[in-house]
Amino acid sequence: MPPVSRGFRGRRQSADTASRLPPGQYETRDFPVLSAGPTPRTSLTTWDFALRGANGQTARWTWDEFTALPRQTTTKDIHCVTKWSKFDTVWEGISVDTLLSEAAAKGVVPSPFVLATCDGGYTTNVPLADVTGGKAWVAFMYNGAPLPAEHGGPARLLVPHLYFWKSAKWVRELRLMESDAPGFWESLGYHNYGDPWREQRYSGDE
Amino acid sequence: MSPDGTASRIAWRLATVIDVVLETPRTRTLVLDVPGWPGHRAGQHVDVRLTADDGYQAERSYSIASPPEDTRLSLTVEQLKDGEVSPYLSEALHAGDTLELRGPIGGYFVWDIPTGGPLLLVGGGSGIVPLMAMLRHRDAALASAGAGAREKLPVRLLYSSRRWDEVIYRDELTSLAEKDLTLQVTHTLTREQPEGWAGFRRRIDRAMLEQVAWPASEQPRVFICGPTPLVESVASTLVELGHQPALVKTERFGPTGGAV
Structure with missing residues (x-):
């Protein structure tokens, strides 16, 4: 056991809360904002979303086309690498499964890795297996209202089972790739995969 | 990263409070001796871990408040209302106590001499x-x-x-600016001002940014840190004023409603 911090008692959570908190996390009722730079503002008239295959084939949707795809609502706990977790967040968006099946008609075929690219230049990488099978969405509504820009609106990737930096704000493209390539934080000392339950915060964490 | 390209784990280290x-009524600096500290860049942070006697963590x-040139590592901690960890760090810890930490962490919100200037720092x-x-x-590198x-x-x-009494590092900022004409320090006091305050x-x-900040044409490196x-x-206004978003780096903390 690590050395005891003399006199530290801490704030104990209920058993229910504790069981939902990955190691090193604490619950917040707020919704903190973390971004590396200014919040980009993209007009919905010029916004589009692309799903690009490794073969170069691309499916593309305008805002109206995108939001007309079959929507899903999902309620998830989210976990930020800066230690806060927030329970029961409610999102509405398009499942990545839906995007892949729509894109298949345009000749986009699956590849094992995905790089999300965003307005403002942010990128993040995830294995395809972590954004398929009902595990990820491109979300544009939060708590029943349009997603605010500082939280990633018009639309952000939502991959709630990984640390929240993987849920890229202001996402505009998912690029399917044959080999893995680190994104923004993954190139700056953060873990390549980022499983909160294994506390994979930083490069080198097992 | 090690030479073969595999990253080694950032280890927990046992620091001793020296x-x-x-600093202010609500803020204290912990000066730490950290055996094996690998060094850091200005702007990076550490993770601190506390352990209760029953194993709760x-x-x-x-x-990090100290520059890479210091032999000691300094953390400045503001005591948050209802905080779980900050009251302990800022009140209970004394010289001789130990503290677990690991780092340095963060490779983006960093500045060092080769990054160049001019430099625009905005803090809350x-x-x-x-x-x-x-x-x-x-200051240390150019001494x-x-x-x-x-x-x-x-x-x-x-x-x-x-x-005024909540200005962290107030005297040090004053003396740094007094001895260095290339450093301009501007305060704004949002709630209460001392008598005769002209700032x-x-x-x-x-309007304040137009008056105080470097114009966008100077292409300053911008670092903004404070409540969301x-x-x-500030970041949005600087972009409106023509600063390139890629030169504007931000670090945010606290709840969405925080205000300074």
Whole structure:
């Protein structure tokens, strides 16, 4: 056991809360904002979303086309690498499964890795297996209202089972790739995969 | 990263508190001896882990206040109302106590001499901490260089605090600016001002940035740290004023409603 911090008692959570908190996390009722730079503002008239295959084939949707795809609502706990977790967040968006099946008609075929690219230049990488099978969405509504820009609106990737930096704000493209390539934080000392339950915060964490 | 390209784990280290410095009524600096500390860049942070006697643990992140040149590692901690960890760090810890930490962490919100200038630092409340590490690094690294080296890296700091006795590092900022004509420190006090205060007395806004910040044409490296509303507003305003988003780096903390 690590050395005891003399006199530290801490704030104990209920058993229910504790069981939902990955190691090193604490619950917040707020919704903190973390971004590396200014919040980009993209007009919905010029916004589009692309799903690009490794073969170069691309499916593309305008805002109206995108939001007309079959929507899903999902309620998830989210976990930020800066230690806060927030329970029961409610999102509405398009499942990545839906995007892949729509894109298949345009000749986009699956590849094992995905790089999300965003307005403002942010990128993040995830294995395809972590954004398929009902595990990820491109979300544009939060708590029943349009997603605010500082939280990633018009639309952000939502991959709630990984640390929240993987849920890229202001996402505009998912690029399917044959080999893995680190994104923004993954190139700056953060873990390549980022499983909160294994506390994979930083490069080198097992 | 090690030479073969595999990253080694950032290890937990046991630091010893050497000194506790009272900065403001709610803020203290922990001066730490950290055996094996690998060094850091100005702007990086550490994770701190506390362990209760029954094994319960709490982790938080804190910005490093000391420059890479210091042999000791300093963390400046503001005591948050209802905080779980900050009251312990800022009140219970004394010289001789130990503390687990690991780092350095974060490779983006960093500045060092080769990054160049001019430098525009905008801070709110305890958001000054990583910016102070940058100022201290610049001062230490250029201590033996001629005045020309400072002129190539001029700095403007705009620092928002609620009141004069909550200005962290107040005396050090004053003395740094007095001895260095290439460092301009501007305070704004948003809640309460001392008698005869001639400075700004409002939250940072567009007019203040137009008056104090480098113009966009100078292409300053911009670092903004503070509560989310301040960071959001300052970053957006600077982009409106023509600054390139890629040169504007932000670090945010606290709840969405926080205000300085």
